[in-house]
Amino acid sequence: MNEMQYQVDLMNAMNEKLKNDQKMMKMIIETSTSAFVYYNYDRDEARVMGDWENYFDFTLRRIGDLQRVIEYVDEEYRDEFLRCINLERQGLEHAVATVRFTGSRKWVECEASMVYGAERKPADKVVRFKDVTVINDKNEELKYMAYYDGLTGLYNRNYFISCLTEFINRARTENREVAVIFVDIDDFKNINDGMGLIIGDEVVMNFGQFLSEFASDTVIVSHFTGDMYCLAVYDPCGQTSVEYIYSMIRNRTRQPFMTSDGREINIKITSGVAMYPDASENVLELINYAEIVMLRAKHDGKDSIQYFDAGLLSEFMGNLNIENKLRDAIYDMRFEMYFQPQYEAASGNLRGVEALIRWKDPDEGMIAPSQFIPLAEKNGTIVPIGQWVIEDSIRNYMQWKQDYNKPFILSINISAIQYRREDFVRNLIDTIEKYGMNPSDLELEITETALIDNYKDVTEKLKILRDYGIRISMDDFGTGYSSLSYLKSLPIDTLKIDKTFVDTVLEDDNTNIIMESIMGMVKRLGLETVAEGVETQEQLDYLRSINCDNVQGFLTGRPQTVADIKKLLNV
Numbered sequence: 001m002n003e004m005q006y007q008v009d010l011m012n013a014m015n016e017k018l019k020n021d022q023k024m025m026k027m028i029i030e031t032s033t034s035a036f037v038y039y040n041y042d043r044d045e046a047r048v049m050g051d052w053e054n055y056f057d058f059t060l061r062r063i064g065d066l067q068r069v070i071e072y073v074d075e076e077y078r079d080e081f082l083r084c085i086n087l088e089r090q091g092l093e094h095a096v097a098t099v100r101f102t103g104s105r106k107w108v109e110c111e112a113s114m115v116y117g118a119e120r121k122p123a124d125k126v127v128r129f130k131d132v133t134v135i136n137d138k139n140e141e142l143k144y145m146a147y148y149d150g151l152t153g154l155y156n157r158n159y160f161i162s163c164l165t166e167f168i169n170r171a172r173t174e175n176r177e178v179a180v181i182f183v184d185i186d187d188f189k190n191i192n193d194g195m196g197l198i199i200g201d202e203v204v205m206n207f208g209q210f211l212s213e214f215a216s217d218t219v220i221v222s223h224f225t226g227d228m229y230c231l232a233v234y235d236p237c238g239q240t241s242v243e244y245i246y247s248m249i250r251n252r253t254r255q256p257f258m259t260s261d262g263r264e265i266n267i268k269i270t271s272g273v274a275m276y277p278d279a280s281e282n283v284l285e286l287i288n289y290a291e292i293v294m295l296r297a298k299h300d301g302k303d304s305i306q307y308f309d310a311g312l313l314s315e316f317m318g319n320l321n322i323e324n325k326l327r328d329a330i331y332d333m334r335f336e337m338y339f340q341p342q343y344e345a346a347s348g349n350l351r352g353v354e355a356l357i358r359w360k361d362p363d364e365g366m367i368a369p370s371q372f373i374p375l376a377e378k379n380g381t382i383v384p385i386g387q388w389v390i391e392d393s394i395r396n397y398m399q400w401k402q403d404y405n406k407p408f409i410l411s412i413n414i415s416a417i418q419y420r421r422e423d424f425v426r427n428l429i430d431t432i433e434k435y436g437m438n439p440s441d442l443e444l445e446i447t448e449t450a451l452i453d454n455y456k457d458v459t460e461k462l463k464i465l466r467d468y469g470i471r472i473s474m475d476d477f478g479t480g481y482s483s484l485s486y487l488k489s490l491p492i493d494t495l496k497i498d499k500t501f502v503d504t505v506l507e508d509d510n511t512n513i514i515m516e517s518i519m520g521m522v523k524r525l526g527l528e529t530v531a532e533g534v535e536t537q538e539q540l541d542y543l544r545s546i547n548c549d550n551v552q553g554f555l556t557g558r559p560q561t562v563a564d565i566k567k568l569l570n571v
């Protein structure tokens with residue numbers, strides 16, 4: 001092969017390769033879903049390639065035409081876009097921008113590359129447009145999910161916290177207040193349980209929509225979870241004052257909310273308010289405090305608003321502390337029974353003893369039942385505590401009976417929660433039988449509140465117990481409904497007249513008259529009376545004069561330990 005022939009073959013081979021490369025490049029570009037512009041500066045020649053028609057309805061000839069693309073881009077993204085396609089002005093070799101197209105709402109990624117020639121003069125430029133709508137919408141959705149609550153479209157808790165943080169930082173420099181308002185639908189569980197979760201969700205949505213009307217530059221409205229919403233108000237005043245917002249919410253809840261199936265649902269709401277900087281300067285604390293006072297308002301009767309104050313917080317923290325300790329105390333049974341004697345008013349003989357529980361805390365000493373019984377009732381721990389009270393009191397009582405053989409009875413306080421238990425009657429009778437106690441030596445005390453919630457069930461149980469021989473005593477008479485007419489229908493033997501009556505009876509003529517008529521009536525009903533909280537001789541004398549049967553109080557004997565009761569029985 002001569003030299004010449006060799007050169008020709010080589011050229012042909014190279015041409016063939018070039019042609020193949022070009023063919024391949026052309027195929028790649030043509031099958032691409034992107035649009036390309038190639039521009040050569042020397043020739044001032046522009047060529048479009050790829051899926052250009054899918055993006056633009058004009059074609060390019062000169063580089064100046066590229067600026068027409070700008071009309072496709074949303075106003076908001078134009079600066080960024082221009083910087084990208086005119087990258088040579090900043091001497092860049094590569095630039096990217098993601099922009100939104102006006103008409104089509106497409107998200108388009110624009111990527112530009114430059115090749116510079118001698119003395120860095122622009123030589124060639126390629127710009128690629130790629131549709132990234134699917135990816136970008138997904139990102140937007142993720143962003144949305146990070147900030148908003150899917151059900152109501154309001155801000156979620158996390159985003160609320162970050163907005164509130166901004167408010168507080170601003171308020172610190174501008175010396176303003178910020179109100180955090182916690183809003184919760186009353187008895188929402190009833191809606192969910194009664195009408196189903198879908199209706200529940202609709203109510204949450206509709207109420208959220210109503211709340212969103214308050215949203216502005218200075219009011220953030222958010223939905224936490226379930227039926228809980230939280231608002232933050234920067235520099236509350238006028239139409240953004242807490243009072244105004246609350247009254248608007250209240251007015252709205254006086255009208256029913258409509259559901260999609262045409263039902264009308266009435267809701268009430270309870271709110272708690274904590275103000276920066278008064279309640280706290282800390283974002284999370286403010287939210288917590290607003291919730292705590294909201295819960296407090298629920299406890300006090302719902303459909304209301306409660307403002308934070310330091311007393312409420314310490315009470316709440318105290319309760320929380322006690323609640324935690326109570327669980328430990330039950331585990332170790334750190335309780336002790338005290339017994340307060342009751343005497344017959346006329347003879348002065350011992351009538352019986354009332355069992356009163358005490359909690360021995362290693363740190364705080366004796367904790368009074370008024371401090372923990374309501375909590376124990378709320379969290380259900382009253383059931384094991386109450387069973388222990390019954391068992392311990394009866395055990396002690398039987399020991400005294402055996403040791404001293406004196407006739408007196410044992411009174412035990414039973415909470416409403418205990419009476420409501422299915423197994424209450426059975427367990428009590430089992431315990432009585434286990435210790436061989438005479439049922440007529442036992443008196444159970446019950447309060448009116450225990451009857452109110454579950455009148456039929458509780459009175460039926462009382463009847464069974466009474467038929468078995470146990471006495472029933474109505475405690476704290478005069479503090480509740482205290483209707484004399486219904487006493488007739490109750491299966492009770494004894495009426496305990498509350499300390500508040502005894503306290504005022506000597507000072508107030510009206511109480512005096514009431515007390516005397518109660519005594520007369522009660523006698524006619526065949527009930528025995530015990531006056532509670534008798535502290536003075538005058539009170540005792542008066543009670544005797546109106547024929548009150550028995551007295552119990554500090555005057556005749558405080559609640560005391562088992563050892564003290566033994567001494568008392570020993571005389």
Ligand code: C2E
Nearest residue numbers: 356357368369370389413414415533534535552553554559
């Ligand atoms: P209660 O059943 O009305 O008990 C009488 C309360 O009045 C007792 O308070 C007693 O110490 C107090 N007291 C008695 N005489 C006087 C007096 O002359 N002056 C004054 N100022 N107070 C007097 P305590 O022991 O603190 O019990 C408070 C309440 O806790 C009880 O009121 C009762 O409702 C509840 N409780 C106590 N022990 C038990 C229990 O074992 N089970 C249940 N369920 N509740 C209990």
Ligand code: CA
Nearest residue numbers: 354413445475
């Ligand atoms: Ca009592």
Ligand code: CA
Nearest residue numbers: 475476496532
């Ligand atoms: Ca009482």
